[in-house]
Amino acid sequence: MxxxxxxxxxxxxxxxxxxxxxxxxxxxxxxxxxxxxxxxxxxxxxxxxxxxxxxxxxxxxxxxALPMSEPSPALRRSVLDAFTPPIPVAANENDGLVTTITQWQPRSNRSWHKAAAAAVMFGVLCGVGISQTFAPASTVVLAQQPSPDFNQLIVEPGLESNVAALSLGGELPAIMRDTAPQNENSNDDVGDDSDIPLT
Amino acid sequence: MDGSVPKNWPPPRPGPIAGEAGASDDALLAQIGAGDVAAWEAIIDRHLPAVSRYAAYVLGDNAQGEDVAQETFIRLMKKAQTWEANGSGLKSWLFRVARNLCIDYKRKKRPEPIENAEFIADPIDRHATDRRIDIANTMERALAALPEPQQTAIVLVHYEGFSGSEAANLLDISVEAVESLLARARRSLRQALQPDARELLGER
Incomplete structure (x- = not known):
């Protein structure tokens, strides 16, 4: 000093x-x-x-004459036990608000939500891919085309993968769209779902 | 008084505080901030005895003194990661925190003692066979009866080896004010010990 x-x-x-x-x-x-x-x-x-x-x-x-007393072993132990190692903070390229928000989150929960989100995405992708890849082509077509004339359609074997791929994008291949009007004679309401407003 | 210089004068310099040698406090605190428990232990061994002793002297109670010392070091643990060397030093910081805690303790636990209050010796002490213990008990009670600023000044300078200017820096007062506190403290202690002065102080 x-x-x-x-x-x-x-x-x-x-x-x-x-x-x-x-x-x-x-x-x-x-x-x-x-x-x-x-x-x-x-x-x-x-x-x-x-x-x-x-x-x-x-x-x-x-x-x-006043004794120069030493701290009791119990005090020394309790003070030693007060040691709390610092929690390492990973280097973050983001500054400002992003950093603040990240640091605000509870430290123990920092990574679980990322892993959970990744797991969900992986599961959805795998589930859709597997269902589309291994499902019989007739099943896919029947879901869209309950027409009795379905058997007359010519579905090329190599087209199945394209069906799966396009289904993910929300768009049916041309061969499917051509069969849509056949739903008009059916009692199945599935084809009308698109007209029902979502609430 | 024969005017001769006492044989034991000048007396030996008070011993250094434990752990005085070795890495600096600032270096140890940097290591603590990095998670080094050995550095924490070194800081404890270096400063805990003095802080604990100071608090016990000021509060007149070992248990309360240890409570204050523990709280002081818990605060240091929280502070360690953001510690910045500022020149006043860890020792001064610790005593400042401990002093504030002692003041809080006194405020909560009991009224502020009256300055120069007459010391009432415990009659039990008169039967103590060990004269040194008798003196220690008497001095402990006399010290505890002093006003806090006087206690702090005398403990820092007499027991903990602070210079007058270091104590002034810690107390945020001038060196002259520290000397005044010390002189009043010593006068009060002498008065408090007066009933036993002949025996305790060797007065004729």
């Missing part, structure tokens, strides 16, 4: 010696370093200062 306050050196007089001893006691190492040498020279030549020193020394002895 550095001395931030630099007091002016006072002339060494009997009054100043009294002030020093009354404040700091008889131990010179407690006196201000800048005055110490002068004070000791002064004391060596002053009987009155030596009397002051003796009185102060007696009080110092009484003060030193």
């Amino acid at each position: 550095t001395d931030q306050i630099k007091p002016q050196i006072k002339p060494m007089t009997q009054d100043r010696i009294r002030e020093l001893i009354e404040a700091y006691g008889a131990a010179p190492e407690r006196w201000p370093g800048r005055e110490r040498d002068l004070a000791m020279v002064f004391i060596a030549t002053s009987v009155e200062a030596q009397d002051l020193l003796k009185e102060a020394s007696a009080l110092d002895t009484a003060l030193n």
Whole structure:
């Protein structure tokens, strides 16, 4: 610790010696370093200062009788246990609001939602892909075309994969769209679902 | 008084605080911020005894002193990751926090003692066979009866090795004010010990 306050050196007089001893006691190492040498020279030549020193020394002895107790093992243990290692924060290229929002989230929940979202997306993609890939072509067509004339349609074997692919995009291949009007004679309401407003 | 210099004068310099040597406080705090528990232990060994002792002296109660010391170090743990060396140093920061906690304790637990209150010696102490223990008990009670600023000044300078200017910096007062506090504290202690002065202080 550095001395931030630099007091002016006072002339060494009997009054100043009294002030020093009354404040700091008889131990010179407690006196201000800048005055110490002068004070000791002064004391060596002053009987009155030596009397002051003796009185102060007696009080110092009484003060030193107070035991310099060590903290109990229980206190040391509890303070040691207060150590909490810092949680490393991953480097984030985002600054400002994005960083703030990220840091606001509970630390323990930072990654689970990303993993969950990825798992859901993976599951949806796999589910749709598998259903479209392995389902019989007739099943797909029947869902869209309940017409009894379906068997007359010519579905090329290589077209199945295209059906699956286009179904994901919400668009039926031309061969499917051509069969749509056949629903008009059917009692199945499925074809009218698009007219029902979503609530 | 024969005017001669006491034989034991000048007395030996007070021993250094435990853990004085080694890495600086700032370096240890940086390591604590990086998760180094060994650095935390080093800081504890270096400063916990003095902080605990200071609080116990000021509060006049070891258990309360340990509570204050524990709270001080919990606050340091929270502070460690954002610690910035500012020149005043960890030691000063710890004593400042401990002092504020002691003041809060005193405010909550009991009224502020009256300055220069007359010390009433415990009659049980008079029967103590160990004179040193008797003096220690008397001094402990006398110290606890001092007003807090005087307690802090005397504990910092006499027991913990603070210079007058360091204590002034911690207390946010001038060096002259610290010297005044110290002088009044010592005068009060002397008065408090007066009933036993001849025995305790060797006065004639």
